[in-house]
Amino acid sequence: MRLRPAFLAACLLLVGRGILSAQDRRITERLDPVTADAVQHLVDSARTAGLPAEPLVQKALEGSTLGAGGDRIRAAVSVLFAQLSRARAALGTSASDAEVTAAAGALRAGVPADTLQHLRALRSGRSLVVPISVLADLVAEGTPLDRAYQSVFDLARDGRPDDDFLALRRREVRQAVGAPDPADAQAPKPAPDPPAKP
Amino acid sequence: MTARALGVLAALAVATTPVEAQFTGALDVGAGTAHSDDAFSGAVATLAPSITFERGSLRVGATGAYSSGLSGRWNFQGGTTAALISPRVGPFALEASGTLGWTWHDDVDGATTVEGRLRALAYPSATTTVWLGASVGNAYSLGLGRPLRRTQVGSAARLGPFRVALSLTSTAFDIGTSPIGPSAASDATADTLAVSGARSLRRSVFTDGMLSGRLTLAAFDFDVALGRRFSQSTPELTLWSAMVSRGLTPGLALVAGAGRSATDPVTALPGSSYFVLGMRVRFGSPSARAHPVEHAEKREAGALRIGPVEAAGRILRLRAPGARVVELAGDFTDWLPVRLERRGKEEWVGRMAIAPGIHRVAMRVDGGEWRPPPGTRPVTSEFGPDVGEIVVE
DSSP states (O other): OTTHHHHHHHHHHHHHHHHHTOOOHHHHHHSOHHHHHHHHHHHHHHHHTTOOOHHHHHHHHHHHHTTOOHHHHHHHHHHHHHHHHHHHHHHOTTSOHHHHHHHHHHHHHTOOHHHHHHHHHHTTTSOOHHHHHHHHHHHHHTOOHHHHHHHHHHHHHTTOOHHHHHHHHHHHHHTTTSOOOHHHHHOOOOOOOOOOOO | OHHHHHHHHHHHHHHHOOSOEEEEEEEEEEEEEEEETTSOEEEEEEEEEEEEEEETTEEEEEEEEEEEETTSOEEEEEEEEEEEEOOOBTTEEEEEEEEEEEEEESSSOOOEEEEEEEEEEEEEETTEEEEEEEEEEEEEETTEEEEEEEEEEEEEEEETTEEEEEEEEEEEEEEEESSSSGGGGGOTTEEEEEEETTEEEEEEEEEEEEEEEEEEETTEEEEEEEEEEEETTSOOEEEEEEEEEEEEETTEEEEEEEEEEOOBTTTTBOOEEEEEEEEEEEEOOBGGGGOHHHHHHHHOTTOOEEOOOOTTOEEEEEEOTTOSOEEEEETTTTTOOEEOEEETTTEEEEEEOOOSEEEEEEEEETTOOOBOOTTSEEEOOTTSSOEEEEEEO
16 A cells, blocks of 8 residues: 555656657657667657657668667667757747758758748748759759858748748759849849930 | 950850859939039939849849939940959959940040959958959040050958958059140149050059948848049049848838049049938849759769659659669768668669758768769768758758
């Protein structure tokens, strides 16, 4: 009888741990126990911190399929965890998991965090998954960041639908062999000309 | 000659660039006030259409600006430019362009200009472009063709949400005047160069240094520019402009602009101080939207192709000549290898559920090394072998 409180506490603890860290069978079945524990810990931390966990699982599985050792898998998942954290910080707590995942990919591609914040402000209340994905893809394909940034922002500012971002990507990716026109960045529209002297 | 070279360049570009074309355009309609250097002062109405055609590395644009005063005086300045840019070699690229411009006025002869330009571009970083260019051409008016030369150096960069550019453009223009007399000396921007028969030929040389910037905040675009015109024979002049546009709908924006522009000796358009308020209507959209798959197929024969969503999943196809077993793994298979089925001699097919977005994927032939499937973007994996990235729409 004296053990009952301790027994109940242990049960509650186990149940709580089970809720918090529902073991992902994909991890436990395909990774060695040490790596699986480490990855599971990061997955749990992600859930606690409001970060998407599935990308972490996929990263670990990718490592497993590609034959990586436990150390490399743990390191890669940790790096991704940090990227997701930065992405969440850039987009705010209202961002969806899909947006945060896309933003982490953009950070990995070299898109600055303040660019993501700016995009968030520009497209408040609408999904950023496609715009961010397109921006990340353009940069990764070799489109200069400046050009990719302006193209995506022009569409976002105008409230264009996702299809227009995808169309932009198709067009830009095929032009990646080219380069931006510096004149685009120069300037303002020409001044209106006054009527000429007779 | 310049126009012919431009035509050849354009034809080559169109013929050799296997990409879709895009038309975009805008029409600005406004009204305001202008106080010009030639003493005109008063209300003006402006109409400024622009259109751009892009296909691969070719860009053709046309712009126009019509201004009319209450007195009935008007002018129209138009121009069309075609530019062809080379593939990048390391951080460098070349751009060749040609411009045809013209001005019309209500009661005086206008001018027609033809210019050819070559520009070297360098990209020292992902957010910075530097260029050095030179152009030659002619301006025709009053039955005379007069040579025109420009050199330009500049740089554009992105600093956070700001886009800034700094440029120096030097223009040398031979001005013909007729006949020689007191009026010929009235143009203080010119230095006498030569005298030929009843006409004098003088060279106007001036350099415009401009610092410009653009900032987009929410639905607002801000464009500002500040510069100085330098010339040996004319008082220095500070130039500036500020424009703000506020998008109202995807195709409509409210625009307001003010500034101080300089006289253009080439077209004889006078400089002015101005303020204009108006509307901008934008139109045009990518023309390739209806045929993305066909373009993807042209892009790389044998590339991994992913079909549209179907009830049983998307169909994936790729070519792997000589393979006995082809496996695909990606984040849409939980990185479990999935065997594809052979169709015909070289094509392999699978059906999988893939959500729209960016995905990582790898393929393996006959149990060999994992590698990026053809047509995907190779990315360095933290785990050794490269994998591919694809965007699924």
